[in-house]
Amino acid sequence: MIPGNRELHVNWNAPDNDGGDQITGYDVQYTADDNSTWREWHTSADVQNSLQTTIASLDNGTTYAVQVRARNDQGPGPWSASVRSKPVDIPNAPLTPTLKPGNRKLHVKWDAPNDNGGTPISDYDLQYSSDDGATWKKWDGSIDSQNREATITGLQNDVTYHIQVRAKNSEGNGPWSTQAEGQPRLLPKFFMLSLSILIWPIILTIIARYVDIYFKINIRKIIKDRFSSLR
Structure with a gap:
């Protein structure tokens, strides 16, 4: 199986023995509660001429078990062994970060995305712009990913900076957050x-x-x- 965003792409091989009668189709079923309740995905007509299907409308991060069986004019054969996988996707964007100005620096804090894509967030990226978003520079300094904060240093006082944050997981980088803006400054x-x-x-x-x-x-x-x- 190949996981996707809220879906599982399922492939299988035809059985070695067709029972002496041509296979007319396949049934696919899946469960998310450890084999307690099985749900049918396709009837034999839907996958009659195919050895694959995509089970959609699933929940990211939930492990599903999937089984397949073949059918011929004599009826359905036994179910295959279960194969397990979970749909995953890149995380959503974090909420707009908050900025606290200091002397030639901006302290940035943010909240985790409301959806991690079904797999844990591994890290965050920060980027900043001093020309209203025309060009961006990635912050390569220290980022406290656990507490979701960082201090961008080496900035110019009284210059407006735009800051964005994005989360990443095993599937890749999520989208950038909306921009926050602030100005580094000396204490008056x-x-x-x-x-x-x-x-x-x-x-x-x-x-x-x-x-x-x-x-x-x-x-x-x-x-x-x-x-x-x-x-």
């Missing part, structure tokens, strides 16, 4: 100044508090020592 100076204005009073308050406690403890000790010496 006024923000740093505002931050320092807010933080320093807190630091000074903490220092003053510890100094106050220190002096109170030591003054009590000095007074206690003086009284002890007067006795």
Whole structure:
């Protein structure tokens, strides 16, 4: 069997013994629940002159067992041994990634595709563009495929970049996600100044508090020592 997107292409050979009567066709059946319930795919008329068929409308990633039997004017023969396979396809596109800007870099995060094509996702690719998608450059740096994030470095601040992500599995590369856009940038100076204005009073308050406690403890000790010496 050859797996495809939501389908299995089935091939077989004619039986060695036709029972002394010409074979008039074949029956094909399949099951997804370990032989509990079999479903007929084709009647003998559908595959009478062929040794192949394609079972469609299956679920990617589900293992199916398939059997074939021959028919002649005397009736159907026994079913063949089961052959198992599962339909698979490339994964869907991830959702639009989210971007967090930094100094000459963009941190990229994304969610896994809603359909992996029936086989596990093995990796992701990132590409970025600084000319509104006219040309793209693949990011060859580190990609954390498990947590689905990466940091694209070496960019230019205040330049708009478009970012896309795609997933890949054993069947190949999926489609690119829709584009996200962002601009690398320095943290504004006024923000740093505002931050320092807010933080320093807190630091000074903490220092003053510890100094106050220190002096109170030591003054009590000095007074206690003086009284002890007067006795």
